[in-house]
Amino acid sequence: MGRTQRQHIVTRLLAAHRVTSQEQLVDLLAAEGVSSTQATVSRDLVDLGAIKVRAGDGDSTYAIPEQPHAQKAPDDHLRRIFGDWVVEVNTTDNIVVLRTPPGSAHVVGSALDRADLPEVAGTVAGDDTLFVVVSDPDRPVTGPAAALAERLRDLAGLAHPNPG
Structure with a gap:
């Protein structure tokens, strides 16, 4: 599977799940039949402009801002x-x-x-x-x-x- 396809799946997973760690994302990808490493997932998150946001319960989860102007890196x-x-x-x-x-x-x-x-x-x-x-x-x-x-x-x- 290519990078673009994998990143599309990552985007879908982040929208569907509360992903709190890169390791969790690796596991979710594996459940989709996509073999990946933490280093690859880390690069994908950077490429996609993913950020950590604080959820209502105080936990931080990964999210991809919908508006390009909102993709400012902290x-x-x-x-x-x-x-x-x-x-x-x-x-x-x-x-x-x-x-x-x-x-x-x-x-x-x-x-x-x-x-x-x-x-x-x-x-x-x-x-x-x-x-x-x-x-x-x-x-x-x-x-x-x-x-x-x-x-x-x-x-x-x-x-x-x-x-x-």
């Missing part, structure tokens, strides 16, 4: 994605360059796009590299790109480079 989600996938952050002019393990740049790019950070003009993801274009290129590298790079390093839990 800072905690962004921090988790960056902590799990970003291994290096560098800057050049008005571009922040993020490095990830092979095949992971799109996961980080998707989360960053949905974060709706005002200083981000856009992202371009390759296999293991993500370019984040800062919206104000007229400022020097000590301006918005450097500030954004510092924020993204913090989200990823990476050490700050030594100046000079």
Whole structure:
């Protein structure tokens, strides 16, 4: 089964069940005859823009917002994605360059796009590299790109480079 078909089933399962964990989603997929891993389900949830919402009883469940403007990723989600996938952050002019393990740049790019950070003009993801274009290129590298790079390093839990 392909990714698109699996994600369609994930969307249907999230609408039909109170899914509180990725492991539960793996089990629900298995009941549908779809073999999957927690890592695959995690990527699917990111790709689908799924978020955790608090149910009436206080439990958190996965949901997919119906309106694209509602798919804004919360800072905690962004921090988790960056902590799990970003291994290096560098800057050049008005571009922040993020490095990830092979095949992971799109996961980080998707989360960053949905974060709706005002200083981000856009992202371009390759296999293991993500370019984040800062919206104000007229400022020097000590301006918005450097500030954004510092924020993204913090989200990823990476050490700050030594100046000079």
